Amino acid sequence: MLLPLYVHPLTDPEAWDNLPRGAACWTIVNVHNGPGAARDEAYTAATARLHASGVRMLGYVDLGYGSRPNGEVWCDIVGWSQYPVGGIFFDQVPSDAASLAYVTQVVRAVRGSVVLNPGTRCASGYAALADVVCTFEGPWESYVALYGDKSVQERDWANAAHLVYGVPTARLGEATALLLKRAGHGLVTDLTAPLPYEGLPTSLRTRAAAR
Structure with a gap:
């Protein structure tokens, strides 16, 4: 599971207290469109507690579809070193072949796991750059329509x-089954x-309430 959690720990402490533990889930944390300009003590405490309890986390970094200078991106990557994350989730990643060199340089700066999120099918070279590549991000209606198209291959x-x-x-059960198929x-x-x-x-909140 990839679980973006873009809510502040003080705004929804219940969500932060009920994150899945173990290797089956990466939680993506996002202080302020990245690590933010300064350390957030609430995030410091929350991420330290989760790390100690076995929650795996990735830090959020925005690539602006290739428009952000490498120096800015590098500063964000370094900024995440103040939190116990195990890698980086790159959002708004370009998907064209011409941008492969840019993304390759960015990925090389990461120590740990890498997830790329172009949110769409991209040039084949991207698959080798990361542990995981998000090739779809969107609403349920679009997901159903996309995979009703026979031109889209059965398995990604x-x-x-x-x-x-x-x-x-x-x-939710139907959607989960379809995702696991694709x-x-x-x-x-x-x-x-x-x-x-x-x-x-809701599925994770319900599971937490049942514990």
Whole structure:
């Protein structure tokens, strides 16, 4: 599971307290469109507590679809060293072959795991640059429509992930089954745009309440 959690620990402490533990999930943390200009003590405490309890985390870095200078991106990568993350989640990644050199340089600066999120199918060279590449990000309606198209291959890359939001609660099981059929990693959530990652999906909150 890839689980973006873009809500502040003080805003929704319950979400932070009920994150999945272990190797089956990466939680993506985002202080302020990245690590922020200065250390956030609430994030310092929350991430330290989660790291100690076995939650695996990635730090969020925005590539602006290739528009951000390497120096700015490098500063964000270094900024995450003040938190116990195990790698970087690059968002708004370009998807064209011409941008492969730029993304390759950025990825080389990371010590740890790398996830790329172009949010769409991209040039084949991207698959080799990261542990996971998000080749779909969008609402449930678009996901169903995309994979109803017979021109789209049955199974995505071996290291592909899909992020599907706005799934009706009653169809979360169906959505999860479809994702697992199409990709090896990802997330389905009933939270909706424009802020589909500000909290936990209902399925995870329900599981936490049952413990």
